[in-house]
Amino acid sequence: MSSTPLTVPASVYADRRARLAAQMQPGSVALIATAPEVPRNGDSEYPYRFDSSFHYLTGFGEPEALLVLRADGRAVLFCRQKNPEREIWDGFRYGPDAARVEFGFDEAHPIDELDARMPDLLADSSAVYTTPGANAQLDRKLPAWLDAVRARARAGVAAPESQHNLRTLLDEMRLLKDATEQAIMLRAATISGHAHARAMRATRPGMYEYEIEAELLHEFRRHGSQYPAYTSIVASGPHTCVLHYHANNRQMLDGELVLIDAGCELHGYASDVTRTYPVNGVFSGPQRELYELVLAAQAAALAAIQPGRKYSDVHDAALQVLVQGMMDTGLLARGDVGEAIATRAYLPFYMHGTGHWLGMDVHDVGLYRDFRAEGRPSRPLQPGMALTVEPGIYVRPGEGVPEQFWNIGIRIEDDVIVGDSGCTILSAAAPKSVADIEHLMRQR
Structure with a gap:
């Protein structure tokens, strides 16, 4: 690069x-x-x-x-x-x-x-x-x-x-990115994608989270990024269930996951990328089951990004998949998915939205609702809008929670630009499938 x-x-x-x-x-x-x-x-x-x-x-x-x-x-x-x-x-x-x-x-x-x-x-x-x-x-x-x-x-x-x-x-004006902005944001997200890949190659049981943070920062600066776009999150084990964990000082253990939410800033434009992967390079059965669920939820959210569709459709698409998966895995009792969504039964395991605007600020400017319309509906997506797509699942120990999933937190986040049809994923350089992650980590 x-x-x-x-x-x-x-x-x-x-x-x-x-x-x-x-x-x-x-x-x-x-x-x-x-x-x-x-x-x-x-x-x-x-x-x-x-x-x-x-x-x-x-x-x-x-x-x-x-x-x-x-x-x-x-x-x-x-x-x-x-x-x-x-x-x-x-x-x-x-x-x-x-x-x-x-x-x-x-x-x-x-x-x-x-x-x-x-x-x-x-x-x-x-x-x-x-x-x-x-x-x-x-x-x-x-x-x-x-x-x-x-x-x-x-x-x-x-x-x-x-x-x-x-x-x-x-x-x-800032909400709709011009060609110059899109080029910078692609470069920023690509740098961040390579940084995540570097982190995967570097990770081994027994290392400390801050050692992986240093790998990220090295890759950011090496390719011309001026700063991290925000304080990097390198969270292992139970800390994967802490949404804004910043200490980055824990020793990573064999058999755990590590969740990295980190992106660089380039010429004033932020990237915001999250990947979750096994410290030892191989997903366990329960880890893989929840990871594939979050990945499927993200695929559904990405498919919902079309000009003219509502911004809220992205979150709703991810939620449908996540809630069904929570029922299939025993995290939620089986029942009607729509009712579980309406009663927000999923909140113990998924408590944030599926994305946000992205640009010069990590949580960029622009209204999410059309305040001119009756009822203030979610605004329609337009070509040139940039947003993150970041579903997740976070399982803390608790009564009635299947023990095999305890302390598994997974988030997968990409940066995208809305196009004339569908969207372009800017952060594709960061490995995301189970096969790609495990293949990359075997090369350590």
């Missing part, structure tokens, strides 16, 4: 800004800031990660930056000045002049001039769009800028008459 970096031309970001501006109220202006740097402890900071929506519109990755976008499409960036002394310590900065040229803005100014320039940029605008709660500093500063505009009323200058939440427009 090539590790050559993908590049996104500035024209892609300019096109997104133009499409957003075309949806804004005539004469309005939008303000969107990037994320602040966050202290870790003392004078150390967490690795910097930009605000997703800001980066979606700009491609600009430095902190202390803000975009001003007018409804006529004019885009103004505020960013840090060039500072040769600070660059010795912290690395390269574009500065306003280079940023304007490199990223295709109409204007760019030093962030230190923001307070002085913003009243002029807001003057005589019909409305202002922001993302409330996303940036505390912007939320604090906006009222003062608006007051400065209102103070000019006697000179015939008007302040914006209304404020709107930019997420209403921007989240819907």
Whole structure:
């Protein structure tokens, strides 16, 4: 697999800004800031990660930056000045002049001039769009800028008459991935798939979970991923039944399963992949029985992904298979599957949904229901939507629970893009069938 970096031309970001501006109220202006740097402890900071929506519109990755976008499409960036002394310590900065040229803005100014320039940029605008709660500093500063505009009323200058939440427009744009985004997400998911395969080849009884986490991180970075998309889950034995287990410090024992939920981030886009496999490389009978059940549930969910079908159909398809399987294995009493679903009898063994939107955020933006329609039904799937498909089953010891299944937790998760018919699985590089997993692990 090539590790050559993908590049996104500035024209892609300019096109997104133009499409957003075309949806804004005539004469309005939008303000969107990037994320602040966050202290870790003392004078150390967490690795910097930009605000997703800001980066979606700009491609600009430095902190202390803000975009001003007018409804006529004019885009103004505020960013840090060039500072040769600070660059010795912290690395390269574009500065306003280079940023304007490199990223295709109409204007760019030093962030230190923001307070002085913003009243002029807001003057005589019909409305202002922001993302409330996303940036505390912007939320604090906006009222003062608006007051400065209102103070000019006697000179015939008007302040914006209304404020709107930019997420209403921007989240819907981000929900549908363009060709550039799909290419990055495929690359990210492929890197993650190879990382899962590497983990399978490395796993042996007696190793610690964190040793396998290190294998994942090595593969992520080796192929150009900037970060893990989230804290990796490497859960063995009884920890496979803990949905968000993060300690990753247990010794993995012969005869157990290990569940790995891990994905890399590439150029701001997340992957989110889960595989479950035997520590010793061979599924036991009960492990295999439940694994094949979850795999069948995922196949049913994937088959339900069609343009025009409801998002909820994906979960419902998986649930039908899982509940029938729970009855067949004795986890649930035999009876009517529909009634068991209606009464949620499956919850002790399957307590989460079958997926979520995926994109620049692991749980990406976009509404799951159509709030414009009566009853707020699940929204129909459209080409370009990206989502995860992740059914699971988690069996904790308990009265009446067949003992052969105790402490078996299984989740299988893939990243997909909705196409014109069906979907494309982005994370296919991660082995998934029992035969493929056991074959790969025999090569250790």
